């Protein structure tokens with residue numbers, strides 16, 4: 001099978017979170033800068049807030065990557081739901097202490113309070129909406145000791161709004177909200193992503209008109225855009241293999257194929 | 271594996287579907303403009319006022335035949351409209367109050383989900399009181415499907431945008447009809463509702479049924495407003511505006527007790543301020 005430009009463009013939009021794929025977007029980098037500043041401040045907790053697919057995990061991964069060379073930082077991409085397990089993992093990773101049996105909150109608290117270090121370890125928790133309210137409360141108490149600092153990400157839905165109200169309105173929290181991309185940002189995102197993979201021709205095919213339609217369909221959500229464009233280049237590859245050149249115009253992305261992809265990915269009901 | 275051929279035909283169907291509303295709007299705009307023009311022409315006095323006297327002398331002989339033609343066209347098209355809308359109503363109402371039973375059943379099954387629903391007795395009363403033509407036919411099955419399958423929230427957002435579109439398109443039309451008579455304006459709103467009902471039948475979106483309920487309420491058709499807000503609540507029981515319309519329609523239908531009961535239950539569950547205000551007003555007799 002020949003590996004066409006469309007095949008490689010397609011793979012650009014696999015829904016994965018790798019540091020190498022991180023794209024600098026103006027708004028994102030300002031937020032990123034303020035996040036990095038917050039990490040240095042004596043704040044105990046930082047909350048990264050946003051709808052699914054707005055790039056929270058990507059952000060956290062990038063932060064982890066950038067900080068790991070200069071300070072103690074730990075990332076937990078999937079939540080550790082069992083409380084005792086959670087404390088045990090932290091005790092092991094942060095303080096190098098191994099526990100065999102159960103470890104409850106009071107015991108772990110003692111460990112944390114007795115531990116002497118010059119630098120506060122930073123703990124990054126992704127998908128924190130999955131933690132129970134009571135564990136979240138304990139995490140808050142842990143950060144009150146100022147011996148550990150947490151950055152957590154949270155999906156923004158009604159239910160989590162409630163949690164947010166209960167836990168995050170105190171001053172120890174800094175809240176940073178991530179949002180969907182604007183049409184302009186989406187264009188930059190798509191083009192930069194393609195160019196990073198040397199797919200310059202595909203990148204050039206995304207003109208404002210196509211991007212506006214994509215933005216209309218995905219609301220500027222990065223994950224939805226990835227899904228849409230993955231399918232889009234899948235369709236392009238298909239036409240390309242069939243040598244169906246009437247369907248493909250190399251100058252710009254076809255609206256028809258955008259809409260076909262939206263139907264396939266369920267972004268529109270057909 | 272991606273089936274591009276199948277996707278192509280799906281896309282074609284999607285395109286055709288998405289053009290239908292535009293076509294309907296275009297056609298109805300033409301018809302409305304036509305009737306506005308005819309009515310305008312039918313009133314010679316108006317013409318005299320507007321135009322210079324000279325015209326009066328020249329026009330009668332020339333315009334008369336034209337007017338005649340126009341009227342017949344207009345009459346035909348209006349008949350067509352009436353026939354259409356009647357049809358729609360009849361179709362819509364085929365399934366009338368039978369609804370209440372499946373709805374109630376599904377309520378019981380989903381008790382934890384749907385926190386409140388109007389009492390069955392009341393529905394039975396309604397059944398006897400209301401002529402069949404007021405009923406709405408959204409088969410309960412459909413509703414259940416929707417509840418399970420669709421992420422309602424996103425939908426609501428998405429569709430309310432469309433609903434706004436609709437409202438704005440209506441504005442356009444009513445602007446035109448300022449020149450014409452009031453009856454045209456009415457016809458218009460009914461046409462709009464009809465169109466939204468068609469769309470609601472297709473996708474069962476609560477934003478659409480809420481829109482319909484509001485419109486009927488504004489038009490003073492409280493039976494229909496009641497029905498559509500009930501359906502809306504069935505699909506998504508957390509839409510405040512729908513509960514408000516529901517309660518207000520009940521009051522208008524002389525079911526004050528029922529309205530109070532429903533609102534109280536809703537407030538218990540939602541702590542809605544607006545619902546509380548309405549409840550106070552109803553209790554104080556300020557809202558009648």
Ligand SMILES: Nc1ncnc2c1ncn2[C@@H]1O[C@H](COP(=O)(O)OP(=O)(O)O)[C@@H](O)[C@H]1O
Nearest residue numbers: 015016022023052053054055056057058222223
């Ligand atoms: N700044 C960015 N650079 C590159 N890709 C991004 C960026 N932000 C988001 N993405 C992409 O969007 C997708 C969704 O992002 P993700 O971080 O998983 O969202 P969330 O965690 O908020 O649900 C990921 O596949 C990721 O590749």
Ligand SMILES: [Mg+2]
Nearest residue numbers: 056057126127
């Ligand atoms: Mg994530």
